[in-house]
Amino acid sequence: MSTPVSPAQRVGIVVFDQVEVLDCCGPFEVFSVANRVSHGRGKSEPFKVSMIAKELEVSARGGLVLRSHSTFAEGTEFDVLLVAGGVTDDAERDDETINWLQHAANRTPLLASVCTGAFLLATAGILTTQRVTTHWEDQAELQRRWPSLQVEANHRWVRDGNIFTSGGISAGIDLALHLVEVCGGADLALATARQMEYDWRRASGVATAGEVRSACI
Template sequence: MVVYPEVQALDVTGPVEVFDTVNRFLPDPAAGYRIEYVSAAAPLVRTSAGLMIQAAPLETGEGRMDNLLVPGGWGLGQALADHDLLCWIQRAAKRAQRVTSVCGGSFLLAEAGLLDGRRATTHWAYCQDMARRYPAVTVDPEPIYVWDGPYVTSAGVTAGIDMALALVEADHGAEFALEIARYLVLFFKRDGGQPQFSGMLDAQLADRVPIRTAQEWVRAHVEHPLPVPELAERVHMSPRNFSRVFRREVGMTPGQYVVQTRVGRARELLESTDLSISQIARRCGFGRVETFLRTFDRAVGLTPGAYRQRFQVLAPAGLLIEPPVAAGSQG
């Protein structure tokens, strides 16, 4: 892992904790990961959060490597202007089996010319900037991570954990990677195609109390019919004024918000339950299964069945691996 001043601490520690946890559970230590930090600012590199990382000089990282990981951070601007760092990344990429980045680290890979002609992602807030700066790179703002040949780029900050788990899955299998995710108390192990943030985050609660009240009502009663006149009456507004103010405050019409909320709830149920498609359709307020299928496919780009197959994670019956216990301790 290459680090630099003001690197994002979680971009570094998130993936590293995944790899370190793997090392503690593997029966054969030789099959694990040996983690090395290199930096032009060695021996001590200060992260944006004030944590200090002990790193070796760049020139010590000249041997063969399985994974090169480049994180992002608030010091990215200065890192992009560091010619020696960019040249080292170019050379190191030729020796690495996989070249990966977290968040803004993809800018460093692109600046080094490594992503030209490839598909990549970065933090959703910077995808447009990346696309403008590097027109030869196909920037995809949606996925949590993108795997294109030997290059794996991940979205913002915590997405680096998902990417690290994908690398573990490639090295040690899906079942083992899922158990690592469970031990790290992750809510679920996200597939790379999972959107960077949910539709519910995309439409935050409005500032005006009546509109926010209507939004909260929709979320709490998604299984019921939610016609606009009824929502307007509930917050003591005329339907026309309600629709106008709602669109201005939320950025979409009340009808669009209802559909987005229904689809968001359906995604949650598909990911976390074994309910049938028809049961989910009813619980999310779709009067007909056909309507649910058509609406979900149009909004997500997958049928509900395909979405479940890719993203459902149910807790298995028991742990496949036992947590490490210090010698002499009583379990």
């Protein structure tokens, strides 16, 4: 009798105008490479990764134009939802973006942010009292605006229950590799980092015990 194939974990990466390129493309590459590594081992691809935005096309920092796979209006369901960072001022003031994040948070088992993506999760009321982190330049501002949060310094990523946050830019790669480890196992995460020739700081994060609502854990 053949072994049933586990369904791929649906990973959504939220992007917006003035998103930081590596904040979204770094994690996208991690999950994509994890799929290639798994396929090369004769196994099924563990992730179905896509970018989602208010509009199909967004202009990233530096002028790079990105085309998302779907829009908020299409109502795609995810198992893991990661909010990229960048210049978030306009996105924080956009009711459609914030309302979508609030709705998505209620139906997504694992939530994550890279860099200033934490500001969007906090604006949406998803981050409230958790231990979190963000880019070192923005940690004081995050703490000032949401004093009930426990903003951590000197960690590449922080996990509190089912919510994961990371420092800026390249730290999102460390977080994404950790999410691969959580959902696909340490062996796959280590092989993915090796395939990417990335010096993964595997022990660079901190986890807080708490309820986790994910089928992949």
